Amino acid sequence: MAEAALEVTGMTAGYVPDLPILRDVSMRAETGRVTVIIGPNGAGKSTLIKAVAGLVPVSEGTVHLGARAITGIRPDQLSAHGMAYVPQSDNIFRSLTIAENLDLALARAAGGAQMRERLLQQFPVLADKLKEKAGALSGGQRQFLAVAMALAAEPSVILMDEPSAGLAPKAAQEVLEEARALTERGVTIVLVEQNVNQALRLADHCYILAEGRNQIDGAAADLLGDPVVAEIYLGGKRLRAGG
Ligand SMILES: Nc1ncnc2c1ncn2[C@@H]1O[C@H](COP(=O)(O)OP(=O)(O)O)[C@@H](O)[C@H]1O
Ligand SMILES: [Mg+2]
Numbered sequence: 141m142a143e144a145a146l147e148v149t150g151m152t153a154g155y156v157p158d159l160p161i162l163r164d165v166s167m168r169a170e171t172g173r174v175t176v177i178i179g180p181n182g183a184g185k186s187t188l189i190k191a192v193a194g195l196v197p198v199s200e201g202t203v204h205l206g207a208r209a210i211t212g213i214r215p216d217q218l219s220a221h222g223m224a225y226v227p228q229s230d231n232i233f234r235s236l237t238i239a240e241n242l243d244l245a246l247a248r249a250a251g252g253a254q255m256r257e258r259l260l261q262q263f264p265v266l267a268d269k270l271k272e273k274a275g276a277l278s279g280g281q282r283q284f285l286a287v288a289m290a291l292a293a294e295p296s297v298i299l300m301d302e303p304s305a306g307l308a309p310k311a312a313q314e315v316l317e318e319a320r321a322l323t324e325r326g327v328t329i330v331l332v333e334q335n336v337n338q339a340l341r342l343a344d345h346c347y348i349l350a351e352g353r354n355q356i357d358g359a360a361a362d363l364l365g366d367p368v369v370a371e372i373y374l375g376g377k378r379l380r381a382g383g
Pocket of ligand 1: 155156161179180181182183185186187188
């Protein structure tokens, strides 16, 4: 088994004390792989990502980034630890231009002109529209901008919450392929997705959450077409519920 870049063990977490949303959730994301988290609405997928990023209090369990324990990290320390979080919405500044968005991210990351060049090469669609307001970009282009901003800090692990949500199928595919492409440089991707089949085709490993608990996990290729996935979505199957 490859080394885990990120490992969550036995996590209980929630927004309010004594009201856990996640119960005993575990997950590992191997280095340079795409790990996808799927599950019905309200399963706790976003909460899991936010708890890893320090945005939701963790009452039990641990989060490790490589060998380092980062449980309950301060969100402003994320990039210092080599991690980036791309929220599902409000992940760019719509009233600023693309150049201004990138410059903000670069300033925070002390990335400099070289990094700016690299990002613009990687996302030519952004290079063509530097002076346009980010709010004028298409949905897919906005996600590219959000990913570019995350990359400014050269993270080794990127947490992405439903980057393809609300996108047309082609744009969704492009965004997911970009996530895949990032792993070719050794970046580890943890992705929440609602496009289940697309995500399973693209990911290496998959975790299914429902009702704040782990259900099943396995090689994404094995889960593709496995009827148990549909059953969990339809609410007919809970492998570990109530335990
Ligand atoms: N800010 C919040 N405060 C309190 N409860 C929340 C908050 N955000 C989400 N929840 C609750 O946490 C549960 C899981 O939500 P979420 O993690 O967003 O699910 P998913 O991303 O899988 O759709 C839901 O019951 C939701 O109502
Ligand atoms: Mg969510």
